[in-house]
Amino acid sequence: MNRRRFLRSVSALTALTAVEFAPWQTMSAFAREVEDFVRGPAVKDHPLRRISPHVWMIHSPDGFPTPENQGMMCNVTFVDTAKGLVVVDSGASVQIGEMAIRQIRKTLKKPVVAIINSHYHGDHWLGNDAFAAAYPGIPIYAHAGTIREISGMQGNLWRTLMEQWTNQATVGTRVVPPNTAVDHGQELKFGDVTLRIHHYGKAHTPSDICVEVVEDKLTCVGDVAMDRRIANMDEGSYVGTLAAYAALEKNAGSTIWLPGHGLPSGQVLQWNRELFEGIYQPCEKAIKDGLSMEEAKALVLKDPRVASRAKDTKGFDSNIGKYVSLAYLEAEAAAF
Known part of the structure; x- marks a missing residue:
């Protein structure tokens, strides 16, 4: 158990004890103090x-x-x-x-x-x-x-x-x-x-x-x-x-x-448009040609609109499979 979870547990136990022995006014004030006590830390300033x-x-x-x-x-x-x-x-x-x-x-x-x-x-x-x-x-x-x-x-x-x-x-x-x-x-x-x-x-x-x-x-x-x-x-x-x-x-x-x-x-819209077209259009083609989702993913990864952005796109490797599957399912639904 990390420190913050430990403190929350201790605070919760103390609060329950306070409910039993304190009047309502004291309990409400104490609850507010407990809430403040377990708040996460301040975020550093960003300019x-x-x-x-x-x-x-x-x-x-x-x-x-x-x-x-x-x-x-x-x-x-x-x-x-x-x-x-x-x-x-x-x-x-x-x-x-x-x-x-x-x-x-x-x-x-x-x-x-x-x-x-x-x-x-x-x-x-x-x-x-x-x-x-x-x-x-x-x-x-x-x-x-x-x-x-x-x-x-x-x-x-x-x-x-x-x-x-x-x-x-x-x-x-x-x-x-x-x-x-x-x-x-x-x-x-x-x-x-x-x-x-x-x-x-x-x-x-x-x-x-x-x-x-x-x-x-x-x-x-x-x-x-x-x-x-x-x-x-x-x-x-x-x-x-x-x-x-x-x-x-x-x-x-x-x-x-x-x-x-x-x-x-x-260029934000154009950057996104080309990337999304590079994901969705190969999936459309895969559906038309009767290809599987894995085959569609291979087409997407080869598409220059996607390949050219892979290196500098946050979370690309861990998420591209999900993005392809969603595009494939949407293209499949549109085809029927």
Whole structure:
């Protein structure tokens, strides 16, 4: 048993003893102290970077959560408006959210007036806890499907998964779901800045939204596209994702695409498009030719669009088999 688990066990036992002997007021105060005592450690500061006139981000260099990075795997983005700061994706824990708040208070020195969660995977919204505590009553926007999933099973599932993946470093994080639904075409105006919502159906998940910062010609794409990392497609669609890229390029008018993972650039959608086509199209051909999933994987690995990206794509070797199987099953379903 590691130290943190031992301390949690001792705290839980002490709390049970307190229930038996303490009055309700004392018990409530003690429970709060116990909760604070078992919280995971603070996350080290990561610097703010300015991306465009109104957009800043805290870049997360890691692609996956580990005990060492304490779950710091998702970019946290801020839109600086005349009304205050808008957060796009709040990070994977209360500790990460608190770190982000420290950074904006040092550099931007403005209050946070809203949060937008791009989808329901926990590395993008578990940090809501810190912002909701620091800015009571803050509106938290998301697609209705995302609100439903976080308020249901996905909320506690992702909190538990993040604790497991980080060896309890994120302990103390509460599930704080979004509270305000938005959908495709809706515009949120914050003084001098307009944020336009894009939703094109099932892509990375069924309820992804992308956030266009109209004045900056920049769009935060969440996990619809990534930089040097393949998006988890367990709940997504290759065909839907490729269609979303085409729709974003047509309708957003952006020159910068800011992903949830990796660095922003004008090439993020194209990088992902070529990689996804290199995975999905060989699977389509394999289905048409009656080839097995293993034979489809061999075709994918030989495809130059995939082979050229294998070396610098985080988690490629450990995940490409799963990505091929998902593409194969989607292509198979489409063929019937």
